[in-house]
Amino acid sequence: MRDRILQAALPVIQRFTIAKFGMEDVARAAGIARQTVYKHFRSKDDLLVGVYVRHIEQLHPDAMRAAAVRAPSAANLAELFMAQLKAARSFPLFDEALDPRVAPYMAELTLNAPNLIAALEAIWIPILERYRNAKIVRSDLDLPGAVRWIAYQQFWLLTHPNVLATDDGQRAAWVKNFMIPAFLA
CATH class of the missing domain: 1.10.10.60 (Homeodomain-like)
Structure with missing residues (x-):
């Protein structure tokens, strides 16, 4: 049901x-x-988060699968980040969620939804553990905290697409040079 x-x-x-x-x-x-x-x-908000979680569970693992099976490296971790960003853009409510009248509400709603964070953790924590075992990411990395940080950074890049970069190539360079190093051993 x-x-x-x-x-x-x-x-x-x-x-x-x-x-x-x-x-x-x-x-x-x-x-x-x-x-x-x-x-x-329980509410419209709960239902809306459920719609987002369903999208994450159905599309994000497939979008990230090719990069996830490659040997762990900083470059491949950046590629995983970008693959998930691309999958997020495919969400049918993506454009509406970026509306300046709705975006702050969506940020608060999605980044504070335990079931949405759990869906992202189910994708990212096994990847980050694999990268930690390969000594690519720090051994002391708080994995749930890292997933929340990834979610926040991706939401920020999605809602402010031209602040740091004007295309995906520039965004990928930003991710590789500034975001991924926060994880590295």
Whole structure:
């Protein structure tokens, strides 16, 4: 039922916008009672985070798979970061989440959502452990903290795409030269 609700929610949110969709709209699209939606999601915010988590669980591991199997190196860690950034851009609500009226709300919502952070940890912690075992990243690196930092940096790069760089090549150089060194042994 939870997946059915999430599947119905995305087109509803796209149609009504992040700010204006309602639980009743989602219930109607899913063909269920509004109370059933509330049994699975406490609020609109919880449902919206659920939509994001579903996207992360479905697309990000595939986007990162090719880079994840390569031998651990600083360059490959930067490539993983950029692959996840690219996967985030494919999210159907991406452009709307960047709207200046919505972006601060989305940053607060997503970066403080335990289930979203858990989804990112499920992807990143095994990678960071592998890189730590290969002595690429610091042995004292707080892995959950590193995942939150990655999420914040990626959100910042996504919401301010031209502040540091004007294209992905420049962004990749920024990531390689300034962000990834924070992890390195």
